Amino acid sequence: MATSFSALPIISLSALLEPNHSSAALAELSSQLDKTFSTTGFAYLVDLPLSHNHDDIFGLCEDFFINSKYPDDEKRKLAKQTFFKENKNTYRGYFPPQPGSDNLKEGFEIGPSSALPKFTYKSSAKLNLTEGNVWPSDASFRQRCESLYDQLQTLASSLLSLLAVALGKDATFFDSYLSHSISTLRLLHYPAASRTSSQKIICTPHTDSGILTLLHQDPTGGLEVLNSSGEWIAAPYVPGSVVVNIGDLMARVSNGRYVATTHRVRATTEGAIAKKRFSVPFFFEPGPACVVRSIAGNDAGVVYGEHVLEKMSGWVEFQPVSEPAPVIQQTPELIAVN
């Protein structure tokens, strides 16, 4: 359970920026993260070891969702099979806004760039967790996404080493999670909407299901986090920051020490219009075959791929859409699959 906080803490990662990390500074950072995840479950991280700034990151969203570079035709080629049945990609790629849903957003999802061993799930799952990415034809977009992905994966693994130590384990405790990791980088666009749609909450309350999330939200803000008194605490935009939070599985791994805090996104309005908003969550995920167990050693553990497939059966982005599918009426061209 989260505590009754009234604001999210801000944690500097300057210790990770030093070429020769000082062990005292790392120990201090480890204890700050430990305190945060066992109280608020959420924090802003600043002084990030990332070469991408917010303009670069939201520039990717602007390019993908807004600029005419990626018209509906190009998006259609990248759409998941659920949305365009001629396409081969089931898990990575584009999903369109889903009319009628409470989460009116479109997204583009990317996994690791290296090939992964196939993961077979007992109930012949319809989603292929280890498929390759699909890309628009613009090589620079792909290169920028891959570079951001790699840096966020490195940052997440540094944070996990610090958490391992905080949990009384060796710094390498989470290394097995890195093997064939299927972390997801998601570009999200919540389109502007007129107030007649009366939609105030554009992302409904939820906890993240996985291990660790690194979220870039754009200056529109709107993120809110639930404290133990049942109050929604605003988590406004902080320049240069990334928001970090842990998911349900990490709460379980930590044997309940860490809290997966409920959060949602409120629309920011300007006159009668809800402003458009971009966010870029990065979900750190273990390999599909990784067995994730509590540090207390008192459970059989879960196979990550099975866990995530079960969770996803309830997520709006992975629901079949009613015909005709929203984005896609024309004949597709070949999709780009790596």
Ligand SMILES: O=C(O)CCC(=O)C(=O)O
């Ligand atoms: O858009 C946001 O800022 C939050 C998104 C989110 O919570 C999620 O995708 O899990």
Ligand SMILES: [Fe+2]
């Ligand atoms: Fe979330």
